[in-house]
Amino acid sequence: xxxxxxxxxxxxxxxxxxxxxxxxxxxxxxQLDSLGRLDGARLENDPGTGLALERVLALLHDxxxxxxxxxxxxxxxxxxxxxxxxxxxxxxxxxLIDAELAAALAPADGPHHVLLQLCLDAEPEQVAGVVSxxxxxxxxxxxxxxxxxxxxxPGPVV
Numbered sequence: 001x002x003x004x005x006x007x008x009x010x011x012x013x014x015x016x017x018x019x020x021x022x023x024x025x026x027x028x029x030x031q032l033d034s035l036g037r038l039d040g041a042r043l044e045n046d047p048g049t050g051l052a053l054e055r056v057l058a059l060l061h062d063x064x065x066x067x068x069x070x071x072x073x074x075x076x077x078x079x080x081x082x083x084x085x086x087x088x089x090x091x092x093x094x095x096l097i098d099a100e101l102a103a104a105l106a107p108a109d110g111p112h113h114v115l116l117q118l119c120l121d122a123e124p125e126q127v128a129g130v131v132s133x134x135x136x137x138x139x140x141x142x143x144x145x146x147x148x149x150x151x152x153x154p155g156p157v158v
Contacts, residue, residue, distance in 0.1 A: 013074040015149060021063045025142050028056050028063075032135045040124040050120045053131055057113035060138045064088075064105065067145060071096045084111055095152075097144045105137045112137075 035049060043050045065087050069080035072090035081087040088106035092099045109115060112134035119126040 013071055018067055018070065018145065018149060021067055022142055022145060025060055025063050025138060028060050029135060029139050029142065031056050032131060035131075038128040038131055040127075043120065043124045043127055050116075050124075050127070053127070054113050054116050054120070057111070057116055057131070057134050060134065061111045061113055064138070064141055067091075068096065096148050097141060101137065101140050101144060104133070105141060 032053070035053070038049070038053070061084065065084055068087035068091040072078060072087065072094045073080045075094035075096075076090060078090065081090045085106040085108075088097070088102035091097050092102035097105075105112075107115070112130055116127060116130045116134075119130055
């Protein structure tokens with residue numbers, strides 16, 4: 001039988017840091033929910049909404065990246081991933097999230113906040129779809145990471 005890194009040595013992750021980031025992520029998803037209906041007309045008349053959306057999505061992305069890097073280093077014993085795409089892939093390999101969610105949150109075209117900016121600049125009618133996908137994806141991310149922390153013994157708080 002082959003022993004993986006996670007089975008061979010104790011896993012060291014800072015649960016408190018992860019849980020703190022998850023609190024901020026939960027609040028950010030609620031902020032996205034509270035914005036209500038998003039369409040081209042609203043974004044045209046209220047550019048501040050687009051800026052708020054972009055900032056919240058960037059925050060969610062950055063927090064997920066930090067969690068992914070921390071957990072993948074602690075569980076896989078690898079150097080922390082350097083790109084968002086590799087961080088979500090490493091998070092899936094570490095068992096933090098499933099591969100489907102990893103692919104959804106790290107699309108080849110770039111993170112959701114970058115896609116949102118492109119839509120705001122070019123096609124604001126696509127914003128609602130980008131925000132909906134991000135909101136659902138990060139809601140699932142928070143749930144899966146919470147489940148991982150609850151179900152596993154990721155090690156002592158360091």
